[in-house]
Amino acid sequence: MSKLILNRRKFLGTTAATAGILASPAYLRRAHAAGGEVNVWTYNDFVPADFKKDFEKDTGIQINVRLVDDQGKQFNLLAAEQPNPTVDIMTVAGHRFLQFIENDLLQPLDVDRLPNWSTINPVFSESDWSTINGNKWGAPILSGMEVLAYNNELVPEEDVQSWMTFFSDKYKGQTAYTIQDMMSIVMLMKGYDGNMVAYLDDPERAAEIVAEARDFLIEKKPLVRKYYDGGAEVQQMFVNQDIAMACAWNGPIAALMADGFPVSMTIPKEGSYGFVYTYNIANNCPNLDNAYTFLNAILAEPEIGAAMTRASGFISTFKGADAYLTDAEKAASSFSEEELANLQFFRAEANEMKYGLVDPAVEAIKAA
Incomplete structure (x- = not known):
């Protein structure tokens, strides 16, 4: 960026x-x-x-x-x-x-x-x-897509195979993410439909799932270094080595990679979302x-x-x-077939219900 x-x-x-x-x-x-x-x-x-x-x-x-x-x-x-x-x-x-x-x-x-x-x-x-x-x-x-980005000089590949490592004590104070984006990832990580389409006919179940993701992120709040707002901010945190990993859109990370900074990105086994x-x-x-x-x-x-x-x-x-x-710019935007197999695309059918639940949850996490 x-x-x-x-x-x-x-x-x-x-x-x-x-x-x-x-x-x-x-x-x-x-x-x-x-x-x-x-x-x-x-x-x-x-x-x-x-x-x-x-x-x-x-x-x-x-x-x-x-x-x-x-x-x-x-x-x-x-x-x-x-x-x-x-x-x-x-x-x-x-x-x-x-x-x-x-x-x-x-x-x-x-x-x-x-x-x-x-x-x-x-x-x-x-x-x-x-x-x-x-x-x-x-x-x-x-x-693009949401990826797990990491400093490859500080984080070994085996530590980025799952989103759960992101919330481990090992990387306490070394992670960053945008809460709204992470809400969908956490739902997916827990085996739910982060698009909420599966719960269109069951809004009570949708509310329970969002509440579960919200409570998980509140519980893990002491581990995160910062909730960031934009791509330039997460880039700067990587450059300053303020963080070792982040949930980020691939665009800002690819720009760092193309410039030669030691950062990589992956789609963990639980999957992620594209847009x-x-x-x-x-x-x-x-x-x-x-x-x-x-x-x-x-x-x-x-x-x-x-x-x-x-x-x-x-x-x-x-x-x-x-x-x-x-070639470097192309490489910064490529993923393996295995990674892409774990990718889902955001869907809009349940957006009114989803964001009606997620947006207040985001505010609750910030205020916790």
Whole structure:
């Protein structure tokens, strides 16, 4: 992720930054110079710096980026701004589509206004989760998963085969995670459906399972060094050797790996969850035409997808993006077949029930 990470071991990833420069802004010249602005809520490094510079130069449209670090916070902020939001483009994970759609916070995409839609791999753009009520609601840009990340100079491989080691006394004060993400992992670790789909007809059982995961994390709270908020923060903790392992999205960890830092990641035997990030258009957004200009431009070429992968560490959904990545960058986003066999994808069917239970549980853990 961020290239501003300070490393007392003189680790600075300059090569990845220089490799991210796009050769030419020609992919934007089909966009009519429109002027004005487009307001984007997204995660750190999801709008490549060189893309932003070229887009603004070629179109006259200024990109205003507001960084987000949590889907729940983004939902609450957008809901509070209705019916006149300040945002045009936002980044919603596919498994949270329904929550935004059912509250009229997103508008369906008019794919006819996106000639570059075919840049996206159909595995993502035409998958079941991407179409709801007959409409496309987001343009898939990056995919990833929750991983167990660890400093491979401090933690042996045998200690990362199970999530249980993460909660052992051996690594007391050396772990970090985001509580909401860990709630799903703990449910999976205990043999439950972390998506909660299996309990749609049994909300009482769902509440019991969430309470069990909540109480487990409260019991294990003395072992964790920190509940962190964003990718840059967990990167910095690894670089400073404040932690030896973390539950993290693979993107920030892959960025560290690509820069040569001694960190690895795995999917433990109990499994983990994968997801897809999408760019979406907010309902009643103030700059609709500019929003479509932005989307079509960022979908223009696989090099842009590679630039997003290089900056964020997440896996590009663009066809041909791998051709623009170095071998080290490709390696940072690969997993064994055995690991991938333990991967499940987040699903949205039970989100209203799930997050209605999980969000208060997260607050209870913080307050404990």
